[in-house]
Amino acid sequence: MDRRGKFPRRFNLTxxxxxxxxxxxxAWIQERKRAxxxxxxxxxxxxxxTRPARAGSNQA
Known part of the structure; x- marks a missing residue:
């Protein structure tokens, strides 16, 4: 959403x-709730x- 310009602008601190x-x-959240x-x-x-991982599997 950020890349498409559908989210408020971000600021780089570092x-x-x-x-x-x-x-x-x-304000964006309220607008989305009303839409x-x-x-x-x-x-x-x-x-x-791909298939989703099974619950409890050891794969990360």
């Missing part, structure tokens, strides 16, 4: 630390390239 303006983020939810589709899990 090369490895970014921050957002709290008021902008809270109607139309044409929202869930991802098609059958198009996955």
């Amino acid at each position: 090369p490895r630390c970014v921050v957002w303006n709290l008021a902008e983020v809270e 109607p939810r139309v044409n929202i589709s869930k991802p098609d899990v059958y198009l996955r390239k």
Whole structure:
């Protein structure tokens, strides 16, 4: 969402630390809550390239 410009702008504090303006983020959240939810589709899990890891497996 950040790359598409659909999230508040971030500010670089250091090369490895970014921050957002709290008021902008809270306004964005309120706007998203008020927006109607139309044409929202869930991802098609059958198009996955790999299988999800099983619960309790030792793979990380």
